[in-house]
Amino acid sequence: MRNALFVAIEGADAKGVARAEASLQRQGFAEASSFNFNGDRLRTWTFPGQDQVAPIEVRTPTCFGVCVGPLWYRGVFGNAALKILLEECEAGGRPEEALLRGNFALFLYTTNQCLLLNDPMGFVRLHASADGCFFSTSWLAACAYLSRVEIDAGSAIEYVLLGAAHSRHSVARGVDLLPVGQAWDLKQRRMWARFPDGVVSDQPAFASLDEAVHAISSHLRVISTEVVSAFPNAVNAALSGGFDSRLIVAGLLAAGIQPRLFVYGDPDSADVAIAKIVAAATGLSLDAIDKRVLDRGRPECTTESLEQSALFFDGLPSDGIGDPGADRQTRLQQTADGSIALNGGGGEIYRNFFHLPDRDFSPLDIVRTFYRGFSTGVFREPDGLDKYEERLAASIRDIATHAGGDGKRLTRRQVELLYPFFRCHFWMGLNNSVGVRHGYYATPLVDLEAVSMALRVPLRWKNAGILQSRLITALHPLIAAQDSAYGFPFNVGPGWMARLAEWMTCARPVSLRPLINATRRKLRNVEVAPALLQRYRTILPGEWQMDPLLDLARLPDATALGRALAVEVVWRRLLQGGGQV
Incomplete structure (x- = not known):
């Protein structure tokens, strides 16, 4: 099967593409197939043990399609599904979103179209370089494409505290995610809105x-x-x-x-x-x-x-x-x-994922309800908590607009959609x-x-x-x-x-939930073990990338420390000399 892909379009930095190829090889992938189109190039990769599994890949005299991950469409799987998609796109259509199932990244080339997209929920990530010329399922490969890689402080803080950056901006500045509800039209060199009328239709509630x-x-x-x-x-x-x-x-x-x-x-x-x-x-x-x-x-x-x-x-x-x-x-x-x-x-x-009552809320309410599971003293900067909350609230507002409105006040419908399109997506x-x-x-x-x-x-x-x-x-x-x-x-x-x-x-006031969470942490005595932090610092001595941003001794648990460790290892061992991975 195909386990990774990248697309380099005309104007891409050749040295950057070579670095991305070396990164994928270093990650353990072997090149599987390639496709050249209009001066652009697609390359796919397979992981050992999966190279004997039949790929989801279809070639015809005028069309080419390839998929990373499992794909169902119109009730059929794999190459049969991909063939239907190519036929519909060749006829001038676009995929019918509600009939796409599975977790995948998908490349579709026909006479009139060239689309790069993922599953409708965005559960398989596609990364883009800042110059708009390189796209990949691998974040490390996208970082390798860049000539220089710097940390995006806000995204890094979210990753360490929450387990993922919760916006289209990755931890590496200059590498962004394909946003929810978007696809890249590589022929037209533009973004394409997949849900112009909203991510889901407005239907009445079930009667019983x-x-x-x-x-x-x-x-x-x-x-x-x-x-x-x-x-x-x-x-x-x-x-x-x-x-x-x-x-x-x-x-x-x-x-x-x-x-x-x-x-x-x-x-x-x-x-x-x-x-x-x-x-x-x-x-x-x-x-x-x-x-x-x-x-x-x-x-x-x-x-x-x-x-x-x-x-x-x-x-x-x-x-x-x-x-x-x-x-x-x-x-x-x-x-x-x-x-x-x-x-x-x-x-x-x-x-009821967020355990909130049936009424409207602000984006900041959602942040303080669910995304405050840490000591406020973890931030190095005096205004660190305010920046963190506003950044998350801005991302929530952006996601909520897919369900209508301006995102300033969230209807219960928008709150419900935040779970799949915000929490799950990121x-x-x-x-x-x-x-x-x-x-x-x-x-x-x-x-x-x-x-x-x-x-x-x-x-x-x-x-x-x-x-x-x-x-x-x-x-x-x-x-x-x-x-x-x-x-x-x-x-x-x-x-x-x-x-x-x-x-x-559900009845707990939103304003009190950060305090309730803090009390729980104190009663459970959940914290980073000093011996574990010392062991990691012995392995990687000196100042860490996250030290100017967060007090690592005050992280909520060992898993958060493991994420700070991941950032340090990536920047020291994999991104040495700029974007070389």
């Missing part, structure tokens, strides 16, 4: 919970059937004690396939215990993976091992690069032999982009049609998991009858205590 359950579960059956048809006996699905992974497994079982299940955690963890119960009840195989056991005996981190981790994860993964190797090992196992790994990310479109999209670098990976619970339907569900049915419990039960009653991490089987649904807890959470 039963109607919502029937419509959404029917859609999930279609999704599951498409996955099963494309990957018969080659589906690996994560399972924990929560809603989302159970919903995926319920859909697969309803579609007539028995997926191979895996769960992460130690033998005494609640997730492992519940996953074993579910697997036993359904007769499914389960691989319980304790990553700590996998990492036993592995040597302590060195600059060389950290560098290899950064190369594997395209530089800046959401969990940082402190992983000794178990994360890399398990990712490769789940997509080996052309299998697809499914993850429940995005399933919270069916719940945070989950980073992990999905890493996933397709090494095999087929997808988060099937969230697509454009699913988001549209979830938007029609009144909030009172999403609270406490009422809707999602009903969906799991509608798809597979047996799997719904097993225990969950929420204290109730999904076929029973949340009782009065769970509903009361949800109501109390």
Whole structure:
């Protein structure tokens, strides 16, 4: 299969392109195919172990298309889907967004058009250079193209504190993301708006919970059937004690396939215990993976091992690069032999993700509700917190305008859309982009049609998991009858205590939530272990890139420190001498 691509158009810096090629080779990719068009050039790359998997790539005398990641269109998968897309574009049309499914980056060349785009939710990232001449699925390759790479301070702070930069500007100044709802028209040398009338249509709310359950579960059956048809006996699905992974497994079982299940955690963890119960009840195989056991005996981190981790994860993964190797090992196992790994990310479109009541909010309210999980003393600059909040609020306003309005006050509809198009687009999209670098990976619970339907569900049915419990039960009653991490089987649904807890959470004033979060952190005594920080500083002595911006000793946890470590390793080891990766 194709695991990475880049496009260099006329005017691109030849030395920069050569650096990008060297970067992809250093990341472990091998060149797979190339396509020259109108003086421009596309190159695709494959990862070891995936070079024997048939690519999604179609050539005709007048058309060429290639895809990184799994692609479904009009109910069919892979080359059949790509062929339909090329035929429609050759006839002068554009892809019908609601029928595009999967997590992918896509290049389409026809007689009249040349489009570079990703899935409608933007879950596989496309990066562009500041000169507008180089585009790549690899952030490191895009950095390598530049002659000089400087840190974007605001994006770096967001990455370290939140797990991803939450705007179109990446941590490297001069490398930007393809924005939500946009595609590049490489023939016209311009951006193309994919959703001129808004990302989802304005449809009335479901008349009843039963109607919502029937419509959404029917859609999930279609999704599951498409996955099963494309990957018969080659589906690996994560399972924990929560809603989302159970919903995926319920859909697969309803579609007539028995997926191979895996769960992460130690033998005494609640997730492992519940996953074993579910697997036993359904007769499914389960691989319980304790990553700590996998990492036993592995040597302590060195600059060389950290560098290899950064190369594997395209530089800046959401969990940082402190992983000794178990994360890399398990990712490769789940997509080996052309299998697809499914993850429940995005399933919270069916719940009240931000735990806010049914009313309007400002963008700053959203920031203070959900994006303040750290000590305010972490910022080095006196106005650091204000800059951080305003930057996030500006990004939220920009995303919210896709659903109408000016973004200054967010309707409940816009708040609901922030979860898939803001939270998932930036945070989950980073992990999905890493996933397709090494095999087929997808988060099937969230697509454009699913988001549209979830938007029609009144909030009172999403609270406490009422809707999602009903969906799991509608798809597979047996799997719904097993225990969950929420204290109730999904076929029973949340009782009065769970509903009361949800109501109390939603009732907390936004102005008090940062204080509540700070109190929780103090009670839990969650902080960066001084010994861990000292060990990392011993490996990489001297001032770090993030030191002028953040007090690393006051980061919220070891994962945030691992992200600061990732920035340091990338800038010291991979971006030495400007953009050379």
